[in-house]
Amino acid sequence: MTSIIKNPACIIATGLLAYTLPTSAQDHTGIKHRAKHAHKEILDKQANLIFDSAKPAVVTAAKSTVTISQGLKRLAFGTAISAEGKILTKWSEISPAYNHLIITTPDGKKHTGSVSGIYKEHDLAIVKCNAELTPIKWATHITPQLGDFIALAAPSGEVDALGVVSVQARSLLERDKAYLGVRMDFKTTNNGILLTEVIAGSAAAKAGLRKGDRVIAIDQKKIQGAEEMRNILQRLVPGSEVRVLYRRGLQKRDTKVFLGSRADTQEPQSFPQARMARMQRLGTTQSKVRDNFPAVIQSDMVIKPNQAGAPVVDLDGNVIGLSIARSSRIKTFIIPSSTILGLLTDKNNSYSTDLTPNLASTRNESAQLQPRYTRPHNKLNNNDIEQLLMSEILKYLGTVERNNEANEDNLQTIQEALRKINQKP
Amino acid sequence: MITKLKPLTLLTGFFLILFGTEVDADTKITTLGELKAIQAKVQAVSKKVLPATVSLVSNENNASGSGVIISESGLILTAGHVVRGTNEMTVIFPNGSQALGKVLGANYTRDSAMLQIVSPKKKWPYAEIGHSKNLQVGDLVVALGHSGGYDAVRTPPVRFGRIVTRGNNKFIVTDCTLIGGDSGGPLFDLEGRVIGIHSSIEESLSANNHASIEGFRLDWDRLIDGETWGRLGGNHLDDPDSPILGIITAPSTHGIAIRAVIERGPAAEAGLRAGDILLSINGKQVTNLRNLYIQLSNHKPGNIVIVRVARGEDHVTRKVLLGRLGNL
Numbered sequence: 125m126t127s128i129i130k131n132p133a134c135i136i137a138t139g140l141l142a143y144t145l146p147t148s149a150q151d152h153t154g155i156k157h158r159a160k161h162a163h164k165e166i167l168d169k170q171a172n173l174i175f176d177s178a179k180p181a182v183v184t185a186a187k188s189t190v191t192i193s194q195g196l197k198r199l200a201f202g203t204a205i206s207a208e209g210k211i212l213t214k215w216s217e218i219s220p221a222y223n224h225l226i227i228t229t230p231d232g233k234k235h236t237g238s239v240s241g242i243y244k245e246h247d248l249a250i251v252k253c254n255a256e257l258t259p260i261k262w263a264t265h266i267t268p269q270l271g272d273f274i275a276l277a278a279p280s281g282e283v284d285a286l287g288v289v290s291v292q293a294r295s296l297l298e299r300d301k302a303y304l305g306v307r308m309d310f311k312t313t314n315n316g317i318l319l320t321e322v323i324a325g326s327a328a329a330k331a332g333l334r335k336g337d338r339v340i341a342i343d344q345k346k347i348q349g350a351e352e353m354r355n356i357l358q359r360l361v362p363g364s365e366v367r368v369l370y371r372r373g374l375q376k377r378d379t380k381v382f383l384g385s386r387a388d389t390q391e392p393q394s395f396p397q398a399r400m401a402r403m404q405r406l407g408t409t410q411s412k413v414r415d416n417f418p419a420v421i422q423s424d425m426v427i428k429p430n431q432a433g434a435p436v437v438d439l440d441g442n443v444i445g446l447s448i449a450r451s452s453r454i455k456t457f458i459i460p461s462s463t464i465l466g467l468l469t470d471k472n473n474s475y476s477t478d479l480t481p482n483l484a485s486t487r488n489e490s491a492q493l494q495p496r497y498t499r500p501h502n503k504l505n506n507n508d509i510e511q512l513l514m515s516e517i518l519k520y521l522g523t524v525e526r527n528n529e530a531n532e533d534n535l536q537t538i539q540e541a542l543r544k545i546n547q548k549p
Numbered sequence: 550m551i552t553k554l555k556p557l558t559l560l561t562g563f564f565l566i567l568f569g570t571e572v573d574a575d576t577k578i579t580t581l582g583e584l585k586a587i588q589a590k591v592q593a594v595s596k597k598v599l600p601a602t603v604s605l606v607s608n609e610n611n612a613s614g615s616g617v618i619i620s621e622s623g624l625i626l627t628a629g630h631v632v633r634g635t636n637e638m639t640v641i642f643p644n645g646s647q648a649l650g651k652v653l654g655a656n657y658t659r660d661s662a663m664l665q666i667v668s669p670k671k672k673w674p675y676a677e678i679g680h681s682k683n684l685q686v687g688d689l690v691v692a693l694g695h696s697g698g699y700d701a702v703r704t705p706p707v708r709f710g711r712i713v714t715r716g717n718n719k720f721i722v723t724d725c726t727l728i729g730g731d732s733g734g735p736l737f738d739l740e741g742r743v744i745g746i747h748s749s750i751e752e753s754l755s756a757n758n759h760a761s762i763e764g765f766r767l768d769w770d771r772l773i774d775g776e777t778w779g780r781l782g783g784n785h786l787d788d789p790d791s792p793i794l795g796i797i798t799a800p801s802t803h804g805i806a807i808r809a810v811i812e813r814g815p816a817a818e819a820g821l822r823a824g825d826i827l828l829s830i831n832g833k834q835v836t837n838l839r840n841l842y843i844q845l846s847n848h849k850p851g852n853i854v855i856v857r858v859a860r861g862e863d864h865v866t867r868k869v870l871l872g873r874l875g876n877l
Contacts (some may be wrong), residue, residue, distance in 0.1 A: 163713065163714050166686050167687060167711060170578075173577065173578055174578050176579075177581055177583060177584045178581065178584055180581050181581065269592060270592065270595040270599070271592035271593075271709075272592065273585075273587075273709075287550055287709065288707055288709040289707070290707045290708060291703045291706050294702055294703050348648065348669065349639060351639050351645075351647045351699070352645055352647040354701070355641070355645030355646075355699070356645055356701075358645075358702055359645065399729065399790070400697060400728075400729055403728050403729050403750070407726075407750075407751075407753050407756075424707075424708040424725075424726060426726075426754060439584060452728060453726050453727075453728050453754065454550075454708065454727065455706065538831055538832045542831060542852075542853065542854070542855065
């Protein structure tokens with residue numbers, strides 16, 4: 125106890141406690157509140173210990189991390205890729221000051237820098253400055269596994285963010301998903317998946333599939349249902365070939381389908397977009413450009429938009445990638461080292477030194493507004509048609525009750541009448 | 550997800566003495582070696598339980614959530630609000646294959662529910678269930694779930710975190726971040742045993758709520774037997790576009806009794822009252838909560854439905870303009 129009393133911060137704490145104790149002794153919520161507070165202290169302490177325990181892993185990478193600022197405001201981190209002042213960072217975060225950036229190296233020295241080129245598709249920029257740098261060593265021989273701990277190396281040599289590999293590297297581009305071009309009946313069936321529509325000009329149409337056909341197997345794998353069929357197709361790359369076994373009437377047939385690209389189609393969303401967008405923002409600040417990357421590892425580490433551009437390491441200190449975006453409440457994206465090295469060594473792909481059109485498009489993306497909810501509004505007004513329909517409904521309901529069971533005909537009449545009421549403007 | 554917080558204030562020691570809650574020795578990580586040992590467990594858990602973490606899609610209203618298989622025969626635990634309004638669900642595995650699940654029981658108050666895979670018949674991958682009774686603040690946990698719905702090009706995201714606190718009604722709170730689609734997904738201890746089911750989120754990244762396995766254990770037989778009871782609380786993961794009548798229900802021997810109507814809500818505006826007993830919606834009998842949700846899920850907020858109730862000796866029929874959950 126002596127050591128605690130000696131500490132000034134704890135004298136304040138004693139004061140607080142004396143003040144709150146009488147209330148909490150009577151008030152249940154008061155106790156609960158203080159218990160919660162105590163939990164927070166325990167959790168904070170534990171978090172700090174965990175972060176510190178990962179510190180040896182970031183020490184080397186941190187020597188290659190720089191801070192990129194506009195005036196005093198940090199825009200992003202950057203990762204040194206050459207000894208002569210070349211830095212890789214996130215384009216959309218630094219674009220407002222692309223020709224007058226301030227680079228702070230790990231030794232604390234400041235340098236001016238400007239963007240020399242970008243990889244638009246990856247939202248990456250190369251910044252050039254006159255500083256001697258320690259280039260990063262990308263670990264391309266490592267494939268991070270699910271559940272691996274990974275840490276963000278800040279220039280201070282501290283662990284700035286820590287999380288696990290949530291999902292292994294993948295493409296987020298729609299154009300990388302294969303597309304058959306059919307609509308299916310989603311009822312589970314032992315009799316093949318009924319195609320309810322074959323889109324004209326699609327891969328399926330070209331292979332001779334028609335509305336009413338029943339798909340039995342794809343590449344000799346028997347299909348249990350429409351979801352399963354869709355999932356098999358989504359894993360394939362556009363341009364690949366599959367064998368489709370199907371039934372038309374009593375005939376069994378098979379055909380080869382050359383799959384198209386899904387880029388031009390809109391898949392039905394499992395979640396209303398506005399609702400999902402709200403949850404994605406909940407409790408976190410998202411990066412302006414945060415989706416459609418050609419290759420990313422997904423992690424649950426929490427970063428702020430201005431922590432993009434830093435090297436991310438595994439617990440052995442291997443640099444597994446570069447932090448590129450805070451995408452939502454649950455995810456941060458990291459561009460894998462192998463992708464980055466591929467970009468840096470192959471200059472003819474997407475590298476561009478013409479920044480002007482890209483500056484404009486970056487602004488457009490950040491200005492996108494989220495769709496808003498509209499409240500459904502169907503005021504009841506008792507006009508004649510409705511009265512008529514209602515009396516019809518009530519008549520049938522009377523029958524239903526007298527017979528003490530719902531008769532399908534009655535129900536259909538009721539449904540139909542209701543549909544008419546609900547359709548009214 | 551673990552966030553790094555501002556430098557530690559020195560209150561810690563003081564509160565620890567008062568509340569006697571200290572992080573257990575095995576969850577106290579101070580060296581890289583200890584962190585690597587935890588990593589090995591998280592890796593093992595992720596690998597082991599991933600095949601049993603399924604996506605659930607309603608065959609009636611296309612609602613989607615997650616679940617976890619906990620027996621070789623295909624018994625699934627999920628959240629109550631995931632099965633609401635549906636009798637059957639398509640079960641989708643991380644490898645893309647699918648099966649058919651039948652909804653068993655649900656306790657909406659604890660946001661717990663069970664399903665059984667009915668076809669095809671085979672031996673399913675499953676996770677063992679654990680215990681949540683003795684969980685301590687700071688215990689390390691792993692969450693999986695099909696965030697945002699099933700996605701064929703990725704496996705269900707793995708998240709790491711800690712027990713933050715306990716809530717009411719056998720809920721537990723962690724800092725494993727959740728989002729829509731995760732509902733019903735599993736929370737594991739570091740041995741890969743199910744200790745909770747994802748239920749709801751709040752603004753803070755450290756406020757992710759899970760129905761505890763202890764709650765499931767208490768209700769086990771009723772859930773298996775297909776009983777549906779209780780009442781859902783407010784929930785960010787819940788669909789604000791769900792249609793509502795604006796009533797608070799109570800079970801009754803004859804059906805569902807209206808215990809109270811929400812002031813100026815749809816039912817109140819239509820003239821329904823506390824004490825009325827629900828008989829039918831659009832002529833279809835509603836004898837229990839699941840019936841009721843199934844009937845409602847066929848409609849949208851703003852639709853009109855015909856509600857028939859028993860009021861004393863009389864039967865009364867009213868048009869109700871359905872409201873929107875998010876506007877409550």
